[in-house]
Amino acid sequence: MILMCGPAGSGKSTYARGLERDGYVLLSFDDEAWQRGHRDHPVPEDAMQSIHEHLQNRLTELVTSGARVVVDTSFWSKSSRDRYRDLLAPLGVTPTIYYLDTPTGVLLERIGARTNAGPNDVHVALEQAHAYINGFQIPTPDEGPLHVIRYPDA
Template identity: 35%
Template structure:
């Protein structure tokens, strides 16, 4: 389970794990594939609804993967501790162990990466992260701790 604020490198890290045989589940890419481009193929205010729908699809895929023994990396932000706990329980209930990989990145690095990412318009850069939005992400983020969390700085 990847964990971190926008721009922390979750997708890059998850793609590396994908190259080692894991199947990557990306909520950003599922939204792009299923619904199209933010603000172009659907109105911006529909994003939370589409995000919930995409997450449901990916949870179902995750359960199938767990039942067949397929290695998975979940490329979500997991910014809320309760969401992490829910997924951890889902994985354990299906007889597996999960590892949280928390990418802890300084704010100035996040900001620099997000500026660079803003020039792209793809599934993993669907909408610009403004300074205001980044501050809300930082303030609302609940860092993981405990045995199931590896922190990468």
């Protein structure tokens, strides 16, 4: 069970798709938001909550059935990571956080190249991108299993 973690543009979705090719079931916040018609960031709060509820319900079903799962969302705050850990603890599952450590310049370059062509290409305004980066809470080993993936591998 893997929680992909990193700011917009860090490479989470690309990395998660590689894990999917290796047999993981991919649950993607951006894919679900796109399917629901959301084309702007940030997604409205009520929609964000609904999407996370959907992902958590699906995650519980998959983990209970023995599937290997990767959840692709920013997990920008410790509390957001804690919510998923708390959900999984009664099931006897401890997720590993895969944190994509990507330099700010690369994040901004990737975000700036987005064209709204799909769920992993949603345009983010420069001001919003800076807010995402500045507000991001980097995970630490005291949160549990942590795997850091550094640029250029991210």
